[in-house]
Amino acid sequence: MSFMDIQNVVFTYPGRPPVVDGIDWQIEAGEIHCLVGRSGCGKTTLLKLAAGLLRPQSGRILLRDGELVSPGPQIGFMFQAPVLLEWHRVIDNVLLPVSLQRRPDARDRARALALLDTLGLAAHAQHHPRALSGGQQSRVALARALILDPALLLLDEPFAALDAITRSDLQDDLLAMCRQRGTTVLFVTHDIAEAVYLGDRIAVMHGGRIVDALQVGLPTPRTQTLRHGVPFNQYCARVHAAMDQARHAGAQTTTVGAA
Numbered sequence: 001m002s003f004m005d006i007q008n009v010v011f012t013y014p015g016r017p018p019v020v021d022g023i024d025w026q027i028e029a030g031e032i033h034c035l036v037g038r039s040g041c042g043k044t045t046l047l048k049l050a051a052g053l054l055r056p057q058s059g060r061i062l063l064r065d066g067e068l069v070s071p072g073p074q075i076g077f078m079f080q081a082p083v084l085l086e087w088h089r090v091i092d093n094v095l096l097p098v099s100l101q102r103r104p105d106a107r108d109r110a111r112a113l114a115l116l117d118t119l120g121l122a123a124h125a126q127h128h129p130r131a132l133s134g135g136q137q138s139r140v141a142l143a144r145a146l147i148l149d150p151a152l153l154l155l156d157e158p159f160a161a162l163d164a165i166t167r168s169d170l171q172d173d174l175l176a177m178c179r180q181r182g183t184t185v186l187f188v189t190h191d192i193a194e195a196v197y198l199g200d201r202i203a204v205m206h207g208g209r210i211v212d213a214l215q216v217g218l219p220t221p222r223t224q225t226l227r228h229g230v231p232f233n234q235y236c237a238r239v240h241a242a243m244d245q246a247r248h249a250g251a252q253t254t255t256v257g258a259a
């Protein structure tokens, strides 16, 4: 059984046509899947469905135990803006998911510090978020998403607001931490190169449907030099072409093809 099994899911906001229009998708444990598509095609809505924050009108989303997905400590989130609590120190922001359940103890604090250390932020643990750069704040948000060691991490364009160099550093941090922990990831992005760099598999979404899918056969662990190679650019061109084709075809295709 797959880690996550999305079965023929349809979701409609009131008074609108379906925003997610019959999606089937499976994610195996420990894989990183990227969802790419133009603005408004339904990516965030699908991510919220995968988190159990929205319920589909039809179809269902199962986790590996066969249970319907629901929000809980097994799922971590990270959004486009880091959304840190300004009045809390960095370490307390990282510990927030623990604090929502119980009072953090010494082990929790040690864990939070270890995460901050891995992300190069140990020296900032006692600072407030306003003293940190945008990239550092995003790292705090990543540490917070990982503090409960979630089996599934859902990320909605978490690095979109960062400059290119900081973004590529954070992509490497994310890959290293998720590979080490075996975290399964669903990552939403507009950025095709980001999807190719991070993804084991990419789903191209258009008009509420998955119109193409490809397996990314680049070597792991990924290194930034891959970006200059021919295979990397071929994958990017393939995703570009799928997005263009969907736009021109008006998303008539519902078939999911594998590379």
Ligand SMILES: Nc1ncnc2c1ncn2[C@@H]1O[C@H](COP(=O)(O)OP(=O)(O)OP(=O)(O)O)[C@@H](O)[C@H]1O
Pocket (backbone or CB within 6 Å): 013, 014, 016, 019, 037, 038, 039, 040, 041, 042, 043, 044, 045, 046, 190
């Ligand atoms: N709460 C809501 N109520 C009504 N319509 C909504 C709501 N949230 C999103 N929509 C609509 O659903 C469609 C898909 O939105 P969604 O946020 O899932 O797209 P997206 O692909 O993530 O877009 P972006 O890349 O711009 O974030 C859009 O047309 C949007 O206007």
